[in-house]
Each structure stands twice: as structure tokens, then as C-alpha cells.
Amino acid sequence: VLLLAGCSPGGDSVTVYTSQDQVYAEPILQRFEQETGIRVRAIYDSEAVKTVGLVNRLIAEKNHPRCDLFWSNEAFRTHQLAARGVLAADVPIESFGVRTRQWVWNTNLLGRAELPPSLTALTNVQWRGKVVIALPLFGSTATHFQVLRQRWGAAKWQAWCRALSANGVMTVDGNSVVVQLVGRGEVALGLTDSDDVRAGLRNGLPIAGQPLGRDALTIRNTL
Template sequence: MSTKLGKRLALIAVLVLAPMTLAQPSGELVIYSGRSEPLIVPVIQFFQQQTGIKVTLQSGSATALANLVLQEQPTPRADIFIANDAGTLEFLKLKNALQPYISEQIKKIPEQFRARDGSWLGVSGRSRVIMYNTKLVKPQELPNSVFSLTDPQWKGKIAMATTRNESVIAWVTALRLVKGDAFTKEYLLKLKANGIVTLNGHTDVRKAVGRGEFSLGLVNHYYYHVELRDGSPVGVIYPDQGPNDIGVLVNAAGAAMVRNAKHQREAQRFLDFLASPEAQKLFAELNFEYPLLPGVPTVPGVRPLETLKLMPVRLDELGQELEKTLKLLDEVGLG
């Protein structure tokens, strides 16, 4: 996780958010966030309105910020770390850089979406789906499994994000855990032989499928919804949903308190806030994601989490497998 650190640090920007309330200022909180700012700033502003706590937000690449959290121990500048996937949070937990916290509100988030010991909390869910261009693929041709993507009919017609992307890495780890290392390596080699193209990120994938440059794209489900909102002819497949199939991976964006955080009370309030119905509703509305607090609805048009068959992995299993997955991906050389 330390490769490319220098380059990625250049992308980090700092934003101080003034409380939008006349309430007495009551404490401070420093947040490092790997989420894109439009998806987290409204949540933080809402928190400031409710609490009067002054938040300093530093946004950037989740990997670079995770490395910064590690470097700053044992006197961290950040109180809270936010990541787009559970793997990065688990990575920090295993390096002993997180401070466990569990409350009655946090316990309402299902166990599979948070660390067993309270080190981190999943705040919104995203599933790995296949999006397709409806002008290029007929309904009867649609694949219903990720394992059909090695079929010659899709040669050169599939795009995915680079295997350095955290969501892709988590998906490969989940495949390893469910299907084994040998099977997973062979599957990825077959995808490579079938001419799958890796692009810089998921936004490139959704746009390329939307423009008709590729028939299929492997993405997180919200990229399909964003491309549809942009007016492109796209559809979505939730793969591997049959009785003998492996299910889809649902990963979580999440947050954690940093070990030795200076503002522990404020950090606890922030984590409780993220698990609250109000914040959960906001997460769902901002990015088509699944709220993880039971009872909070997904936005209309998004297939609810309860209707999906999920891959049988706990998100806190993914972090300790990271090194092995990176090694396997190196061997496969998908790009």
C-alpha cells in the first residue's frame, strides 16, 4: 500500500468547513476522507448543523491518507478516517492504527458490515454488478454470471477498472475466499485472454459503456445509476443470483476513529451520527448506495439490498488477505 504514495499525496486537498449554525462552537474534529467531496461534504455539514462541532476535512486518495494515518501515529492529526471500501479500513486495523468504538446505535448496523471489535463501521453499501449498453446487447444475450465473461462472445467487449482500484481488489479477494486461489487466478487469466480492457477508474468504465465503446462493464452498482441519470442507454445485471451461484459482493464505504485521536468525544459523536437514520438516508440519496441501517429505504429505482443474494464473506476478512490478492494480481498482470 505504500507504492505511489508520493504521487497520490499530491492529490490531497484540505477544506475547512465553517459550522453553518449559530450554536456555540463545541469542539473540533479532523477528518481524513478518501470519498469524493460531493458525497461526503453534505453529510459533514449536516453533522455541524446538529452539533456545532467545527470540522476540518482533508480529502484525497484513500490509500495515501491511510498511509498518512499510519505515519502520524502515535500523535495523529486525524480523528476520523473515511474510506470507500472495507479493505482499506481493515488494513489500518491490522496495523493497530484504529481505536475501537461500539455504541447502541452502531450495534444496529448488521455485523457483517462492521469490524467485530468495533474498529470500523460500514456506513453505505455498494454491490459489484455488470452494466451493459442496451443498444449493443440483446436481452437474451445477457450474461447472468461473472464467470460467463470468459466466453468468446465477449472477446474485447468488456471494460473494468484497473486492478489497483480498492473495489476491484476487494472483489478479487472475495472470489479467492469463495472459489479458491487456483480457480480465481485461472478465471482472471481467462478474462485477460478474452481481451478485457482495464481503464483508469469506474467513471471511465461507465462512460465508455454508455458511449457504446464496450458492451459490458464491471462496476459498483451506483455507476450504472449515474450513467443512466446522464441519459445513456444502459442496463444492469446483478450476477450469480441462482440457487447454486456465489452471489454478489456487497462492499461498504466506512469510517473509523484513529488510535490516539485528540478529539475522541467528538469522533464518537460523529460515528454515532453516521449510523443514525438521518445520515443513512443522506448517504442513500447522494450516491444511490444502500443504507446499512435496517429500515432506511434505498432511493427509488435502486434494487434493495434485502433482495440480493450476497457472497458469503465478512468484510473484515478482506483486509488480512490483501497482500495475497496483490501478489495474485501481479502474477496475472491485468493492468
């Protein structure tokens, strides 16, 4: 486990902050309770501010921690917390689980062969008003945008961001909303996470997903 600095868990309960989707995290935490007899008080983040909300809360609570374990669904923010001295320095960060950034498209509107060859192609006129992404201030979309900035350099990245906006790329509150809009046919194409694509398929949406190729990003959970 990754304990917060100054936190001394004990007794019959533990407080967990997690940005993992509740639908996935809750059964695991419940099983832990059943197997250990330790009660888990879980605090979840909202879809709209994935991870960032809890990270800001942990920073604010640094000198008076209330959390015993931080389960993040993306490693980037965890390492930010470690760099700021919020996490216990003598406990290693554990990584597990993998999801990827993916295209998601409505199969009634697009074929696989019609997908853009890269993220830079989203600024082409043929995609004007046809693409949706999660607001790139939070969650895995924010992480992905920062990685692209490092790969491409600041000047190219900034020009691309401005061109996306000029081309009418829609921004919404979270990757699951991206999948819903694509599934309803309100837009043809979206950028999301592999777990959200799987959830949409389970719900019977007419969608398909595919990793991004050279613009790909693998995202791990951390404890």
C-alpha cells in the same frame, strides 16, 4: 466515530479522511458543520486509487496521526487498518450504507438476456475486447477480486485473471470511468458499483445495471 489511535480531537474542528465520493460525502459533512458548529477539514481520495491512497497515508501517519475520523466506502480496508493497530482499539467500527457490484451494459448494444451467466464467462471468446473493469488494485474492484480469490481458491482465481487479460478485458481508472465508456458505446459491458450505475442513469446514459448473482458482493461504508 472511529478515531485514530493516539488522536485526541477537540476544539472547534475535526479532520476527516474519506474515500466516499465527494459528491455524496460533502453535503453530509456540510450539514454536520451547520448543526454542530464544528468545522470539518475533509481529505478525499482520488477515483483512480480509491481508498488505498488514504489507507497508505493513515499507515504512514500511524505514530503521528493527523486524522480524527476515517470514513471508508468499503469495509475491507478498514479492517486491514484495525489489524495493523492504526485505529483506536477501544472504539468499535460502525458499518452503514450498502452498494453492490453490478453488471453495467449499453442498452443499444446488449439486451439483458445476453448478459454473461457469471464472471467466469468473461473469458469466453464472445466477450473478447467488449468488457471494461476498473483496475483491480484499488477500491471496490480490488476488494471484489480478493473475495473471489477466497471463494474460488488461488489456482482458479489466478487462471481466471490471466484469461481475462488474454481476452482483452480493458482496465481503467475507476468505476465511474467504466460507466462512461459503456455509456458512450466504446465497450458493450462493464463491471462496476451500483452507485456509479445510478449516477450514469441520472446523466442520461443509455445503460442498465444488474447485480451479479452468484458472484455478487455487497459493500458497506465504515466509520
